[in-house]
Amino acid sequence: MTYTISLEPGELDLRQCVSCGQVFLWRETAPYLWLGVDGEAWFRVQVTPDGLNVESNVPSERFRRLFNLDVDQAEQEAAIRAAAPELEPYIARFPGLRLMRPSCPVETLCCFLCTPNNHLRRIMPMARALQAYGDPIGEVEGVVLRRFPEIEAVASIPEHELRAKGFGYRARSIPLTAARVAERGGRQWLTSLRAKPYAEAFEALIALPGVGPKLADCIALFALHKTEAVPVDTHLWQAATRLYFPEWRGAAITESRYRAVGDLFRAKFGPLAGIAHHYLFYDNMRNAGRSQTSGTMGRKERIDSSGS
DNA sequence: TAGGGACCTGCC
DNA sequence: GCAGGTCCCT
Numbered sequence: 001m002t003y004t005i006s007l008e009p010g011e012l013d014l015r016q017c018v019s020c021g022q023v024f025l026w027r028e029t030a031p032y033l034w035l036g037v038d039g040e041a042w043f044r045v046q047v048t049p050d051g052l053n054v055e056s057n058v059p060s061e062r063f064r065r066l067f068n069l070d071v072d073q074a075e076q077e078a079a080i081r082a083a084a085p086e087l088e089p090y091i092a093r094f095p096g097l098r099l100m101r102p103s104c105p106v107e108t109l110c111c112f113l114c115t116p117n118n119h120l121r122r123i124m125p126m127a128r129a130l131q132a133y134g135d136p137i138g139e140v141e142g143v144v145l146r147r148f149p150e151i152e153a154v155a156s157i158p159e160h161e162l163r164a165k166g167f168g169y170r171a172r173s174i175p176l177t178a179a180r181v182a183e184r185g186g187r188q189w190l191t192s193l194r195a196k197p198y199a200e201a202f203e204a205l206i207a208l209p210g211v212g213p214k215l216a217d218c219i220a221l222f223a224l225h226k227t228e229a230v231p232v233d234t235h236l237w238q239a240a241t242r243l244y245f246p247e248w249r250g251a252a253i254t255e256s257r258y259r260a261v262g263d264l265f266r267a268k269f270g271p272l273a274g275i276a277h278h279y280l281f282y283d284n285m286r287n288a289g290r291s292q293t294s295g296t297m298g299r300k301e302r303i304d305s306s307g308s
Numbered sequence: 309t310a311g312g313g314a315c316c317t318g319c320c
Numbered sequence: 321g322c323a324g325g326t327c328c329c330t
Binding site for chain 2: 116117118119121122163166167168169170171251252254255256
């Protein structure tokens with residue numbers, strides 16, 4: 001089916017949303033043409049000057065839900081500004097950046113298992129390699145689209161297959177984690193965490209092998225829709241130490257500091273903590289590699305005469 | 309509890 | 321050397 005979604009300026013920036021690392025199964029197959037999957041749904045989205053032309057196997061309500069289009073973005077932004085005027089420039093910089101609501105927690109969990117000690121350039125292809133084990137859900141322009149496989153299917157992928165696909169040590173760890181999830185009840189168990197309070201869901205996730213506090217918060221935020229979750233990765237850590245914890249700049253993220261950052265965000269923003277986090281995360285990620293503030297890590301600043 | 313090191317692979 | 325961490329060890 002096809003439908004048109006008309007958008008106000010700044011209401012939704014699809015490119016930012018699907019390429020900033022909340023989801024990993026979207027790609028731009030031609031300029032302004034995006035192909036993406038969410039659970040058993042697929043979307044072919046043409047970005048136009050005043051909205052989106054969508055072709056999909058699910059109705060527009062599903063698209064709106066995925067991109068959170070029924071929440072008032074302006075209202076949320078106003079609330080964040082009110083709680084923290086210092087975030088104003090970050091909010092202004094990324095109009096249309098929205099927190100998404102992916103529907104398949106298996107997909108989110110497995111994709112994020114690819115992210116530790118890794119970078120986006122490699123994470124995307126790895127996520128797609130896992131997706132290739134899933135069942136076909138449609139075909140667009142000759143391309144077969146597949147949903148993400150069930151957790152049991154991921155658990156049964158032989159290590160050598162993923163090794164051959166360049167997964168490195170994750171070739172063993174990802175199926176292992178998947179097996180632990182399957183033991184607990186698989187998709188049903190993961191989905192049931194949505195009904196639990198954030199703290200409880202967090203504890204359940206962090207108990208999984210390969211899932212530390214950062215992944216637990218990513219899964220809680222994106223897959224379980226726990227908007228109090230604040231994933232403290234290297235990007236948010238840099239932003240948070242710059243703005244709120246100057247005494248920790250350059251220090252390592254310990255467990256207690258991790259908790260302190262999240263608690264501060266939750267105290268300031270309540271259930272909007274995860275949304276506020278997103279602006280800072282995205283800004284820092286985009287500026288990664290550049291001369292970020294008065295850092296001590298500038299490449300060209302290094303006085304190093306050893307040619308080799 | 310904080311600090312240090314290893315970990316697959318690919319790109320700077 | 322280092323990347324959207326995690327685990328294991330002092």
